[in-house]
Structures are given as C-alpha cells and as structure tokens.
Amino acid sequence: MRGGLVTTTLRDGGIQVDFGGEVVRSDRDEPVKVGRLGDISIDDNPYLHRHFLEFVRKDGFWWVVNVGSRIPAQLTDQLGLMRSTLAPGAAMPLVFATTIVTFSAGPTTYELVIGVDADDAYSTPPHRVVGTGSTTIAPTTFTESQLLAVLALAEPVLRRAGVGTWQIPTAVEAAQRLGWSQTRFGRKLDNICDKLSSAGVRGLRGGQNGAAATRRMRLVEYAISTLLVTTDDLALLDAAAPRVDCVRKEASA
Template sequence: MSDLTWTDLPEVDPDRPDELVLDFSGEVYRVGTDETFVIGRGGDLDIDDNPYLHRRFLVLRHDSGLWWIANEGSHLSATLTDGDGLVQSRLAPGASMPLVFSRVILTFSAGPTTYEIDLITADVGRFNGIEGVRDSRGQTTIGATPMTRSQLLLVLALAEPVLKRAGTGAAEIPSSASAAARLGWSLTKFNRKLDNVCEKLDRVGVRGLRGGRSGGVASNRRAALVEHAVSTLMVTAEDLPLLDEEHQASRAAAARAESQIDTAPVPPSSGSGRTGEGE
C-alpha cells in the first residue's frame, strides 16, 4: 500500500473544486468535469507497452455530481480501496462505480505487472470516516484471512517490489524462484506454500488464484495474490524487515545442518576387516 501522506499527494485546485486528480508514479493528471479520461495501453494515461493490458481499460467520467470509474475491458479486473485502507471494492469487466471517497487507491494487474494509481477528488464530506478493526500493530485489517507466519512471509516476498515503491507506480512481480531465494527457501517449499495460500484465499472468494475458473489464470496468480495482499493491507512496507530476518535464519539453519553432516561419525564399511570368500 502506498505510504504517502496527504501532504505528499497532489491536491485538487481550489479554482477547480470538481476536478479529478490522478497520480501515477509522480505523473499528475488533472481531469475536468467535461472530460473523459481513459486508462489503458494507448489511453490518456498510456501506462506502458504491456501486451496483457487493454488498450481501453478503465474510463473515468463525471456524471450527476460524482466521478465514476467504468471497466470497459474484457478480462481484467481492478481493485479500489479508500485512502485509509478500510473499504475495498472489486471492479469487474463491464462494471462501474462512483468514487465516493476523496482519495481512492486503484490497483490492478496485467500479466506479471501490478499497477497502483491514486485518484483524488475534493473532500465534500460524503464519507469523512469509517470505523475499522485494527491489529496489534495499529494497522487496518480488511476481511482478514488467517495466515501462518511462513505464508505471510511468502506473500511479503512476492509483494516486496510493490511495497518498496514510495508511492504509486508499477512493479514487476518476482518469479517463484527469485522469491524463494529471497527467503532462503527451496523452490519446492515455496511452491508448496504458494499452493496453500492460493487455495486458502480462493475458498473465501479471492479471484485469479487458481486455474480453470472464470477470471483465474494460474500463470498470473502471483500478480493476483500481490494485488489482493497490498490492497487489503495483508502485508505493508513495515513488514519488509522480516524478509532479511527470514533469509538470515534460513542460512543459519542450513549452516547448522551442514555442520552436523560434516562432524557426524562415518560408519565402518560393511566389508571392513573381512577377507574375500575362498581366500
């Protein structure tokens, strides 16, 4: 999740109180109420030459006093989270919804890349505050799904490039092999735990984590997992030091195991001290 504060974000121009402001990796776009703004490969916000991304994906327009976002794509979904991380909505292909919070964090994945964009409107007092449940670290939990420590570490390793970006933008999701190496795990261990995490979240309705289902492609499940984890605050930038701790612990455990092998007594050969038959 972006760790920018309100003072770091661009603000609505007081002379244009109804405008919509988009912040994508420091690129700021200001959209008037008489304009339509398209996000996609070749849209008004030309993100990059990503072949997995629709040319015309998300469309923002002003209507009836509200800004609306519509998904005009055919197979990609987007996630919208309020600026405090308390409310999350999924925007499926063909769906549209109003932007009712003064800051909305838009995230979506296309192929191996996850994108994050801030959408900012004037605070008109429609929704000034929502109570949320916070964990022992003081962070908000949305639809929390119980995870073991190792499962959270796996998610954190995949989400590290996104969480390290100070603000909005795009980040490549690491391969399973790279994420396993980051943790000091074997690839077999990593893939086994990845299957467990995806199955657990799939059971509670998170899309895109298993193959053979509508909207789910197994090859893109790492990106879908990161999108869900970041938008729901399952993992945050504050958790990143845990990766170094786990890597060091894994290396120490491997060193201990190797030392035990080196110092173990060598059993005598089964043929030691025996003469051949017939001698």
Template structure:
C-alpha cells in the same frame, strides 16, 4: 449474441484510475463510488436485462475494489498479462491488484466489456488494528509467522506499488531468496497455507484430483488482500526475516 465495448483498449497512465468503455475514458475519483450499469455513473446500455447498478468500483484500505451488486449476473475479471481470470458472482467483491483489468459481463443477448486501469487511490493505508504478534488474522485460519511470511512475500510488489504499475508475482525461487530461505522451505510453507485454505473451501488452491492449482499463487494473493491477511504494515517483516537468516548464515 451481440458484443459491446472495446476488445483491445490502449494503456494509460498507471497512477490514474479510470474505466474505458467503447473508446471513451471515465475517471474514477478516490472517495467517490463509481457504478456501472443501466442507470449508473457509467451507463453502458438501457438493456432491461442489466441491473441499474451492477458493478461498484471504490477505494478502501489503499486499494481499488470491484463489487458485484447484482442478484443474478456474473462478471469475468481478467488480467491477461498475468494469466489471471476470476468469476465475480452476485454479492462478491475482489481487489483490483493487477493494474490493467478487463471486466466482461452478459445481460440478455448482449455481452459487454469494460477496461479498468487501477492506480493508487491513496499514498498510504490508514491505521489498522492487527493481532498482537501478527501470526493470526480474524476471519481466516490461524497461520504461523513463517506461513504468513510466505504469503506476504508473494504480495510484496502489489503492497509496495506507488503508481508505477504492478509487477508479476515473484517465482518461488525469488520469493525464497527474498526471505533468505531455501526453496524447499518456501514451497513447504506455501503448501501448508494452501492446504489450510483449501480445507475451508477457498477456491483455486487445488486443481482436480488434489493436484496443486497452476495459478494458486495469484488466487492466494487475491484472498490475502481481500481478507486483510497481509497489509503494508506487515512489510517490515520481510526485511527482518531476510536479515535474520543472512546473519545466521
């Protein structure tokens, strides 16, 4: 098996979005789809086992998304600094919320790696329509307001990013303090959310034997962003919840 692409590409400016391959940087422009494949915006190789347009990088709702346009190839998406790895199968898509991301895929005997630096595609999100009281989101299970807050606080740093990069997700203790909750309450709400998602088949909520998955918070944030469960419009809920709990003693 041969390997094409960098194994340790350097870091660039956090606000710019670009793809690096074999030491060359390719800018990605908001509003313009960027394709990766055999005959694409980034043509990685003339490998006949590789789709003409295999991966699509585009901006939507204030975030960058990676979509697998192929029919049989799978890409592995990794944010090494955060210990996050996910498989992107045919027809699947995911938000690139971790700043610097490595994308590895194989076609025939050759394995390729591209690095994606995802900046901020737009200064703000376009107006969106949300349910009446913010307690439920179409297409996902019904969540109470407190359960949604448990998810929102984990995604806060990503939703607030302004081109300065993405911070690691908060610890449970930090998340609880942000909401003015006890650690026990936060963990209980997080467990409730993960249980609901596990029941509908969302991967990564539980490990083998029913144990909690070690990286479930990363998986949860990925799911919440990709389904619109939380958005920047929801962020004021965090300050309101903190103020309410602090005021209440």
C-alpha cells in the same frame, strides 16, 4: 507502470488526474478525457482507443466512464482494500479520495492516480486490531514463517496499490526473497493452502486442474481481501531480510 500518489488535497468538488507526473485538474463542470486523444493523451500506443476513459461530475460524485469498446480498466483504492473491473460501457462513482486506475493496451500497462474532493470522499475507518504473536483468521492460525511465505508472494501488490496479480512472484523468487530453499517454501505453501482449504477457502488445492500459478494468485487475492496480510506486515518481511543477509555472509566467510 508509471505514476505517483496524489498529494494535493482537493476542494470545491474538483478532480485531479495524474499520469506519470502529467497532471490535469478540473472543476465541477469540465470532464477529463483519457485516450489517444484527450486531456491525458497517450498517442504513442495504437492498441489504445482514441477515446477510452472519461471522468464526469454527476449526482454529487465524480464518475469514471469506460467509453472504449474492448479494453477494461481496474480500479483500486489507495490501500488496496477494494478492487473492481470497469468493463467497456460501464461507469463507477469515485468514492475514495484517491483511486488507482490501471489498464493494459497491447504489451503496455498504464497507471492513473485519481484524486477527488476530500469532502465528497469516503474515509476508511480503522478496522484491523493490532496484536502480537500469530495471526488468527476464522479457525485457522498461522505461524510467523507461514505469514512470511504469504508476504513474500503478496509483496508487490501490497507495496504498490493497483498492481495486479500478474506480478506475483514465482515460488523460486519468493523463496529467494526469504533466503529459503525452494523445498522449504513449497512445504510452507502447501501447509498454508491445506489449512485454508480445510477452513472452506476454494481454489487452493493442487492437482490436475490446480496450476501452481493459479494457486499463488488465489492465495494472494484471499490474503489481501481478508486482511490476512496488510502493508503494516511488510515490516516483518523487511526484518527477515537482514537476518537472511547475515546468514549468507557468515556462510561465505
């Protein structure tokens, strides 16, 4: 995927569509079209519709409309707190100053970064209380090591808004990120899923119908949607990495 976050503050009801550095801006009257034909032209992919997305101004908002016939688009706010699927034929108002739109056509995934007039947009207020020690969610308490295990799985989604759960690392990759053995990571993951399952969270039990990949995806979706982990917590993961490197260097000395 390509693209960067919109940095320009838009006024006068305008919209900006950024596709990997190719930027199209429009005022209130002119729609922006995306597809193999359009203002944002992606003409090198035969799997993509000629006319796929349109950004139009209506009822005081900019709307994104899926005018294609079979490809959905995923919408995410800049903080990753809201995720929606825009099916063919559906439309949705852009209520955030910055919205990430991702979609796949054939083997390729694309990213658009959409910016709208800040005066028209909703600003998310502070909502998480910062504290010290373990993190509490409902009746369930997590240790620092358990939180690190969740962060290792959720890191790609937290670091880049718009990334889907298909980029969640495997258990082996997450264990390597933390410098843990796969057995240790597996035990932590089991403990986390057991705690959440006991608290009423569904889809985290193993067994015949509970594939490991599905369980990891469900855990990450839950952790991000309930703010069990946020981008602020990535500092814990980064702080753990130097400790892991030091241990490895001492072991090889």
